[in-house]
Amino acid sequence: MVKGDSVMSLGGKLRTLRLKSKKTLHEQSEVFGVSMNTVYRWEHDLAVPRKTMLKEMADHYSVSMEWLLSENASASLVSDIEQQLLGMFRMLPETSKYKVLGYVERMCVEDYSNGNSNGNGNGNGNGNGNGKVIANGNVSNFH
Numbered sequence: 001m002v003k004g005d006s007v008m009s010l011g012g013k014l015r016t017l018r019l020k021s022k023k024t025l026h027e028q029s030e031v032f033g034v035s036m037n038t039v040y041r042w043e044h045d046l047a048v049p050r051k052t053m054l055k056e057m058a059d060h061y062s063v064s065m066e067w068l069l070s071e072n073a074s075a076s077l078v079s080d081i082e083q084q085l086l087g088m089f090r091m092l093p094e095t096s097k098y099k100v101l102g103y104v105e106r107m108c109v110e111d112y113s114n115g116n117s118n119g120n121g122n123g124n125g126n127g128n129g130n131g132k133v134i135a136n137g138n139v140s141n142f143h
Helices: 010-020 025-032 036-043 052-062 064-069 082-093 094-113
Strands: 132-135 138-141
Touching: 010 036, 010 052, 025 036, 025 052, 025 094, 052 064
Parallel strands: none
Antiparallel strands: 132 138
């Protein structure tokens, strides 16, 4: 942990996430299909959710499980743009997710082979720099 980082328990993070989403204990218990007492116990570090529930919570709040389980309260391990991309990605139908994955893989390979391994490439892979993606010969808007 870096000096100056604040420490927050898993329960504290779960409570903070619930309050930020403006949910009551009752509403939160309905979201995850558990009792209000269970949510209370998690938030007060009297019990720990199972791994599958932690995954569900991380997905629900668009945070990483690593962040939930770390003591670092100051930053999630997922940047704002990564959270935004993840949220949009989850709305896609399954077949489109594979297309996006293929596109991103090609961009990473091309950026790396062009000596641009920091992820700030020019995006000239199958994209043309103006918000369009060329896949299988078809041009699609990518906004």
